[in-house]
Amino acid sequence: MEKTFTLFLSTSPYSYENTYTAVKIAESALNKGHAVNLIASGDGVYCFLKKQKAKGITNAEEKFSELIQKGLKVYL
Amino acid sequence: MGKIAIILRKSPYGDINAAEAVRHALGAVSDDMSVLLILVDSGVLLSKKGQDDTGTGFTNLEGILKDCIDMGVDVYAEKLSVGEHHMEAADSVESVKIVDGSEIAELIKEAKTTMIF
Amino acid sequence: MLVIVKSAPDTTDGERGIKFARDMAADIVLLQNGAYFVQGGKLEDLGFVGTAYILDDDRKLRGLKESDFGDRVKEINYDGVVDLMTESDKVVGMF
Numbered sequence: 001m002e003k004t005f006t007l008f009l010s011t012s013p014y015s016y017e018n019t020y021t022a023v024k025i026a027e028s029a030l031n032k033g034h035a036v037n038l039i040a041s042g043d044g045v046y047c048f049l050k051k052q053k054a055k056g057i058t059n060a061e062e063k064f065s066e067l068i069q070k071g072l073k074v075y076l
Numbered sequence: 077m078g079k080i081a082i083i084l085r086k087s088p089y090g091d092i093n094a095a096e097a098v099r100h101a102l103g104a105v106s107d108d109m110s111v112l113l114i115l116v117d118s119g120v121l122l123s124k125k126g127q128d129d130t131g132t133g134f135t136n137l138e139g140i141l142k143d144c145i146d147m148g149v150d151v152y153a154e155k156l157s158v159g160e161h162h163m164e165a166a167d168s169v170e171s172v173k174i175v176d177g178s179e180i181a182e183l184i185k186e187a188k189t190t191m192i193f
Numbered sequence: 194m195l196v197i198v199k200s201a202p203d204t205t206d207g208e209r210g211i212k213f214a215r216d217m218a219a220d221i222v223l224l225q226n227g228a229y230f231v232q233g234g235k236l237e238d239l240g241f242v243g244t245a246y247i248l249d250d251d252r253k254l255r256g257l258k259e260s261d262f263g264d265r266v267k268e269i270n271y272d273g274v275v276d277l278m279t280e281s282d283k284v285v286g287m288f
Contacts (some may be wrong), residue, residue: 003279015092017225017251020132021199021287024250025278028271034279056135057095087201089254090226118203121229126256134254160203162232162261 005029006037009044013060019047020058023067030070037073038064045076078188079110084119086193088137093193094122098140100191105147112183113144115153115172119193120161123153123168138169145171154180194219195277197286201226202235210288211239220244222274223266224287228252231262248274 007026011018026036040047047060054060068074082101088094097113105111115122127138145151151172158164158174165174175183184190196214198221200207207227214221220243223230228251230236236245245266252259252268259268269277278284 001279005275005278017090017199020134021224024271025274028275032272032275032279034275056133057092058133087226087229087255089251090199090201118201118226118229121255124256126258128253128256130253132250132254138256161229 002033002035004035004037006039008039008041009047010040010042012043013047013052014054014057019060019063023058023060023063026067026072027070030067030072035073036067036071037075039075048074048076079112079186080104080189080191081112081114081184081187083114083116083184083190083192084122085117087118087121088127089134094119094137095135095140097191097193098122098137098144100193101144101149102140102147105144105149111144111149112187113141113149113151114180114183115151116157116180117154118157118161120153120157120163120168123151123172124163125167125169141169141172145169152180152183194283194285195222195281196220196288197222197224197284198227198230199225199287202230202232206288208239210286211236211241213285213288214243215239215241218243219285220277220281221246222269222277222286223247224251224274226255227288228255228257231257231266236265246273246277 052061084097086093129136196219198210
């Protein structure tokens, strides 16, 4: 049965592992056909800035852009 | 140039501190500085062998720690912290020196600059 | 009920998550630094008797071995986490 996941991301993209955790849970839930919302609050909004250059760690712009293509709904 | 002591108090991957500590250690040693990397509290977990980043996209910090050692960074882990985090000497990357708190204090005293992560 | 714990055993957040799960008779999922809870009987010390799940990626990143924990801890991947979340009547976290 399809369910709705709503993730709350409030930390900046590269200071914590939360970005990676949120990306992986969202990705898996979308692949299983669930609806996924992500609410970015506080420093979490920095995950959605353009022109991020991070390497060696989850690139937030790149990964969330891919997930938005797969149906992730993001609310800032 | 004076010695720099980089103190890491946080375990790897959960936050950026361990990655920052080894990054700055590499930067300093590349700039011909004498670098001490001191692992205390959960920072000792940085030296744990067997870290596997397969499929995660994370930089393997065990590998970077080994690079630091190869380039001449002296790495110390505090003995009590090692025990508290269920590690033994054999669980640590080779060349990491396990020392007690008073030795750590001496190392910090002799360093000209200190950075804490 | 499912409680998700991402904080390390040496933090009040992590400990609170485990105690909360214990008191609510919930199962736990250990992510990020929460993975270190499987070492040294820490879950038992806090009186947790439910089922603990550990995320494979976060365990491997930290160099933790499967021999570090017993049969009571089950290893899962992200698909497993999502399945547990959808099957649970309530999900609390992340601590």
